[in-house]
Amino acid sequence: MATYHAFPYGKMNQSFKFENEENQSLYEANLTKFKLLTASDFEFVNRSTLQTSSHKVGKTKTVEQRTGGLTMSSASYFKLDGKNCFDILEEKGFTFKIHVKLDILHPEFALIDNNGNQVAIYKMNVTGEREENVMGIGNKQKNIVITTDCEDLDAIFLGAFILSRVDFSLYLL
16 A cells, blocks of 8 residues: 655645655646635646646635534535536545544545545644645644555545645535
8 A cells, every 4th residue: 555645835835745655746736826816826747647737726615604602614615627626526436535533633534436445545634744845833744644555646636635725524524
């Protein structure tokens, strides 16, 4: 089983990088033009195939529900090229399911295929050594650690990119 890690970096910490265990960049989502009120321009780069594609990444929208004094996020998403990010993931044949929710600060999500098979595990907020151009306090950064046997790195990267941008909500639970 392969292990990867992913983290935000670069301009305003909006870009996103996906690396293997040897810290070699496999996939990147580079912010090319930030827009305050509308979707920002990104370039997705697959370092293995050297293919690039341009995308519009919208702002994260979170729907909250309040009961009494408690506020819970019921949904959180962003639009990728004008479509809900979770719809795009479903079109590729995948959905998320909570894997471990005992540790609130470090939840784990499973990427599930259409057949109900677990394809990848994403562990959130894992402390790692700080890399160049990564914002953080001290010499540590927060990573998403991914373990998978899946060869479809495009889908694995998209899953990590989505989880890095949305708030944890009841939708993911």
